[in-house]
Amino acid sequence: MSDASLSALAAQLAAKQVSSRELAQQYLDRIATLNPSINAFITLDADKTLAEAAVADALIAAGKAGPLTGVPIAHKDIFCTDGWLTTCGSKMLHNFVAPYDAHVIQRFKAAGMPSLGKTNMDEFAMGSSNETSYFGAVKNPWNTTYVPGGSSGGAAACVAARMAPAATGTDTGGSIRQPAALCGITGLKPTYGLVSRFGMIAFASSLDQAGPMAPSAKDCALLLNVMTGFDPNDSTSLEREKEDYTRDLDQPLTGLRVGLPREFFAEGLNNEVATAVEAAIAELKKLGATTVEISLANSKLAIPVYYVLAPAEASSNLSRFDGVRYGYRAPEYTNLDDMYCKTRAQGFGAEVKRRIMIGAYVLSHGYYDAYYLQAQKIRRLIADDFSAAFKTCDVILGPTAPGTAFKLGEKSDDPVEMYLNDLYTIPANLAGLPGMSLPCGFDAKGLPIGLQLVGNYFSEAKMLNVAHQFQRATDWHKRLPPQGEASGARSEG
Amino acid sequence: MKWETVIGLEVHTQLATKSKIFSGSSTAFGAAPNTQASAVDIALPGVLPVLNKGAVECAIKFGLAIGATLNRINIFDRKNYFYPDLPKGYQISQLARPIVEGGALRIQVGDSERTINLTRAHMEEDAGKSLHEDFHGMTGIDLNRAGTPLLEIVSEPEMRSSAEAVAYARALHTLVTWIGICDGNMQEGSFRVDANVSVRPVGQAEFGTRREIKNLNSFRFLQQAIDYEVRWQIETLEDGGRIEQATVLFDPDTGETRMMRSKEDAHDYRYFPDPDLLPVKLDEDWIEAVRAALPELPAAMQARFQADYSVSAYDAGVLTGSRALADYFEAAAKACGQGKLAANWVMGELSATLNKAELDITQSPVSAVQLGALVARIHDGTLSGKLAKQVFEGLWEGAGEVDAIIEARGLRQMSDAGELEKIIDDVLAANPKSVEEFRAGKEKAFNALIGQVMRASKGTANPAQVNDLLKARLQ
Numbered sequence: 001m002s003d004a005s006l007s008a009l010a011a012q013l014a015a016k017q018v019s020s021r022e023l024a025q026q027y028l029d030r031i032a033t034l035n036p037s038i039n040a041f042i043t044l045d046a047d048k049t050l051a052e053a054a055v056a057d058a059l060i061a062a063g064k065a066g067p068l069t070g071v072p073i074a075h076k077d078i079f080c081t082d083g084w085l086t087t088c089g090s091k092m093l094h095n096f097v098a099p100y101d102a103h104v105i106q107r108f109k110a111a112g113m114p115s116l117g118k119t120n121m122d123e124f125a126m127g128s129s130n131e132t133s134y135f136g137a138v139k140n141p142w143n144t145t146y147v148p149g150g151s152s153g154g155a156a157a158c159v160a161a162r163m164a165p166a167a168t169g170t171d172t173g174g175s176i177r178q179p180a181a182l183c184g185i186t187g188l189k190p191t192y193g194l195v196s197r198f199g200m201i202a203f204a205s206s207l208d209q210a211g212p213m214a215p216s217a218k219d220c221a222l223l224l225n226v227m228t229g230f231d232p233n234d235s236t237s238l239e240r241e242k243e244d245y246t247r248d249l250d251q252p253l254t255g256l257r258v259g260l261p262r263e264f265f266a267e268g269l270n271n272e273v274a275t276a277v278e279a280a281i282a283e284l285k286k287l288g289a290t291t292v293e294i295s296l297a298n299s300k301l302a303i304p305v306y307y308v309l310a311p312a313e314a315s316s317n318l319s320r321f322d323g324v325r326y327g328y329r330a331p332e333y334t335n336l337d338d339m340y341c342k343t344r345a346q347g348f349g350a351e352v353k354r355r356i357m358i359g360a361y362v363l364s365h366g367y368y369d370a371y372y373l374q375a376q377k378i379r380r381l382i383a384d385d386f387s388a389a390f391k392t393c394d395v396i397l398g399p400t401a402p403g404t405a406f407k408l409g410e411k412s413d414d415p416v417e418m419y420l421n422d423l424y425t426i427p428a429n430l431a432g433l434p435g436m437s438l439p440c441g442f443d444a445k446g447l448p449i450g451l452q453l454v455g456n457y458f459s460e461a462k463m464l465n466v467a468h469q470f471q472r473a474t475d476w477h478k479r480l481p482p483q484g485e486a487s488g489a490r491s492e493g
Numbered sequence: 494m495k496w497e498t499v500i501g502l503e504v505h506t507q508l509a510t511k512s513k514i515f516s517g518s519s520t521a522f523g524a525a526p527n528t529q530a531s532a533v534d535i536a537l538p539g540v541l542p543v544l545n546k547g548a549v550e551c552a553i554k555f556g557l558a559i560g561a562t563l564n565r566i567n568i569f570d571r572k573n574y575f576y577p578d579l580p581k582g583y584q585i586s587q588l589a590r591p592i593v594e595g596g597a598l599r600i601q602v603g604d605s606e607r608t609i610n611l612t613r614a615h616m617e618e619d620a621g622k623s624l625h626e627d628f629h630g631m632t633g634i635d636l637n638r639a640g641t642p643l644l645e646i647v648s649e650p651e652m653r654s655s656a657e658a659v660a661y662a663r664a665l666h667t668l669v670t671w672i673g674i675c676d677g678n679m680q681e682g683s684f685r686v687d688a689n690v691s692v693r694p695v696g697q698a699e700f701g702t703r704r705e706i707k708n709l710n711s712f713r714f715l716q717q718a719i720d721y722e723v724r725w726q727i728e729t730l731e732d733g734g735r736i737e738q739a740t741v742l743f744d745p746d747t748g749e750t751r752m753m754r755s756k757e758d759a760h761d762y763r764y765f766p767d768p769d770l771l772p773v774k775l776d777e778d779w780i781e782a783v784r785a786a787l788p789e790l791p792a793a794m795q796a797r798f799q800a801d802y803s804v805s806a807y808d809a810g811v812l813t814g815s816r817a818l819a820d821y822f823e824a825a826a827k828a829c830g831q832g833k834l835a836a837n838w839v840m841g842e843l844s845a846t847l848n849k850a851e852l853d854i855t856q857s858p859v860s861a862v863q864l865g866a867l868v869a870r871i872h873d874g875t876l877s878g879k880l881a882k883q884v885f886e887g888l889w890e891g892a893g894e895v896d897a898i899i900e901a902r903g904l905r906q907m908s909d910a911g912e913l914e915k916i917i918d919d920v921l922a923a924n925p926k927s928v929e930e931f932r933a934g935k936e937k938a939f940n941a942l943i944g945q946v947m948r949a950s951k952g953t954a955n956p957a958q959v960n961d962l963l964k965a966r967l968q
Contacts, residue, residue, distance in 0.1 A: 079539075080537070080538060080539045086538070088538065093538065096538065098537075098538070098539075099532070099537070100532055100537070102539055197539075197541060198539065198540070198541050199539040199540070200539055201538040201539045202538075202539070202769075204768075205768035205769050206768035232543065233541060233543060234541050234543075235541065235542065235543055235544065235769060235770050235771055236768075236769065236771060312765060313765075313768055315573075315763075316571050316573050316582070316583050316763070316765070318582075319573060319575065319581060319582020319583055320536040320538070320580060320581045320582050321538075322575060322577075322582060324577045324580075324634065325535055325536070325580065325634075326537070336577065340575055360763060363573070363763035363764075363765050364761050364763055365761045365763075368763075368764075368765070372765060
């Protein structure tokens with residue numbers, strides 16, 4: 001069970017070889033064993049999970065099953081989930097039980113997929129290591145002294161350790177792709193607007209996008225079929241015809257033009273990662289692809305631009321956490337201002353506060369033009385670079401992150417060093433383009449390496465085709481972390 | 494030194510949509526606290542705004558009605574500040590690109606007419622309410638109003654007296670209710686006025702430093718607040734003081750304004766475009782459809798009333814004080830074909846009686862058609878003005894239609910010369926003394942004789958005719 005693909009699990013369920021309740025219970029048992037050392041979940045509720053599985057079993061029995069009915073899934077704790085604690089990894093929402101389901105949750109419920117629990121994450125999705133969570137750091141299943149990446153670190157770790165067959169994630173600057181890379185799984189951030197943001201707690205509204213995280217590209221395609229679709233409750237949701245993202249999986253890659261941005265293979269890239277990515281390129285060439293060098297000249301400005309725009313939006317999005325209506329409120333205060341100050345000082349962690357302050361600064365009177373407006377202009381230039389590049393290639397390829405997983409605590413005192421981890425993922429968010437990460441090797445320490453694909457708008461089916469063909473030719477995505485050893489740190493070497 | 498007052502008004506009008514500007518909750522007034530506040534209105538984590546097209550349509554109507562420029566691309570901005578009744582910690586508003594720019598409104602003060610230019614009007618959401626009473630040192634928050642659509646209408650600083658400011662506010666109030674975008678209920682806060690007031694020596698080109706009086710919810714308070722503020726500013730300056738830019742509140746109990754916050758306390762609202770809302774495009778078809786559905790506007794109707802019904806400019810202004818009044822007048826005028834006379838009755842007897850009864854024109858017990866019929870009977874000589882008032886009383890009491898009341902109460906004017914002469918003969922015979930006095934040159938005696946004739950006819954005699962006949966008989 002633990003390394004079965006989503007389609008295999010669905011087939012077992014359809015053939016009544018296993019019930020959804022049994023399957024859910026197997027995963028819950030595995031979570032009970034492994035999670036104490038990984039800390040991938042913030043909230044587990046076996047009763048709710050099994051009740052949802054019973055609903056799925058009833059659908060299957062009634063012959064009303066969809067393609068994934070009965071297959072359980074874990075949800076990032078950024079999605080409001082009716083009746084479940086929804087914390088967003090923050091003390092601020094440590095007691096917040098959502099009274100409604102996010103659009104993404106509604107879709108998975110409608111598809112008959114029971115929730116295994118709410119996964120750990122960097123606080124308000126701000127972080128690249130999952131160390132900013134109020135509920136403690138998540139450990140990388142490949143080596144529990146290493147970070148899993150972030151912010152969807154709990155999602156990536158639980159899928160890597162096969163505590164869940166799949167998980168939802170969100171990606172604002174790489175939060176699906178970077179942890180997928182660091183944990184050796186496949187994750188996809190769709191075109192901005194493809195998946196509704198309704199009920200997804202906002203970090204940076206113009207960048208946030210939910211997507212699937214699973215062992216393989218084929219799994220991601222099946223999940224994307226469930227997640228996407230127009231939602232009138234999200235004004236930035238795109239109204240377009242429903243696609244079947246599995247339709248092109250088996251297409252050959254003959255004639256595929258792969259763009260290699262010279263800026264993504266330059267200084268700062270770890271040698272082992274570079275070597276693995278080169279090997280992946282060679283593999284794709286064997287499958288019929290050709291390569292073309294491209295330039296994304298303005299992408300070097302992506303990090304500074306991102307760290308103006310994302311905090312600006314975040315500073316405003318997080319204003320609603322004021323202790324007045326829900327969530328944390330400081331126990332003692334002398335007046336209204338004091339209540340705000342203490343509530344927010346005590347309720348938010350250091351990284352969140354840092355970004356709120358940056359955001360408030362760049363939006364403030366006299367600085368807006370120099371920072372916010374300037375950043376918006378460069379954002380446009382970054383998107384223009386991609387448009388030009390897609391005239392000569394079908395998909396852009398490079399490393400997902402400059403290195404493999406780093407040690408817990410290694411970068412947590414140096415925010416800028418931490419921010420540099422998203423060097424290659426942020427440009428796609430700024431342009432609103434789809435991006436994905438898939439496993440393409442391991443470093444000498446046995447830690448996974450991620451390969452990134454960035455496609456043109458709405459080219460998810462093409463990207464999944466490339467990834468699936470690569471995964472048919474390789475087995476990186478099938479490798480599992482050391483079983484049973486997850487409770488203790490592995491020795492390096 | 495002679496001083497000149499400079500006033501600009503910012504008016505918040507609540508748009509008369511059924512649901513809120515960014516959620517589906519009802520906007521009805523007076524519900525139990527927080528019963529009309531959805532997940533979006535209370536800003537739960539993860540919720541998103543969806544624009545109500547009806548609010549945009551209201552703004553388009555207004556822009557067309559004042560001849561303004563409508564920005565074809567509309568951007569919503571976030572205005573960030575913390576307050577317990579502002580659930581998101583920001584208000585969605587429009588800063589850089591308001592939907593309406595420019596436009597003008599004609600106002601009338603006494604006999605003179607002026608045009609006041611508008612700067613802009615933009616859409617935004619209202620906040621909730623903080624309730625400070627009844628909570629024993631705590632504050633209650635009611636979010637029913639949070640998210641109610643507002644159009645904030647900003648004038649140029651072109652008014653020069655409190656009377657002009659009130660005239661502008663009234664004209665604006667008439668217009669927004671006329672075109673149906675606001676219910677105009679000032680007690681319920683549907684039409685709230687902020688006044689920016691400054692003074693300068695006559696002849697000085699630069700404006701003085703202004704103070705903003707917030708949240709005036711009646712025309713009377715607007716006038717009182719400006720008058721007090723102007724006196725205070727002039728006294729302060731004449732005493733050698735300086736005016737500091739500030740926001741002030743008007744206290745209706747003392748009739749004074751008091752400082753709310755100084756310029757130093759002013760917020761930095763950190764405006765930026767709301768990334769949750771896409772720019773809204775106004776396409777030409779939409780604008781033209783709204784234009785086609787607009788009612789005839791007050792200014793056009795005033796001109797038409799002057800031309801069609803021969804009423805004066807002043808009367809036309811009064812009659813178009815509200816659409817209901819204008820419609821009433823026009824229906825009455827059409828029913829009798831006598832515009833001027835109908836105007837006199839609408840503005841005179843009818844208005845006075847309604848005022849006394851504290852009724853609105855829409856609640857008038859006398860319908861426009863009934864009033865028209867009454868005017869027609871005056872015009873054809875059936876009724877004198879005095880008799881008409883008696884018939885009007887009958888109409889008011891619901892005693893039936895005009896002719897029925899005339900018959901039932903015997904109020905028909907006596908215009909038959911033979912009948913009148915008979916009465917006159919009797920009166921002259923019975924009052925030889927008065928006749929003698931008149932012939933001796935006492936004009937008063939003539940009036941006494943007319944009074945006798947009227948009394949003898951129980952008030953139904955046509956006074957003009959009596960006058961003529963009596964004169965003829967005595968000369």
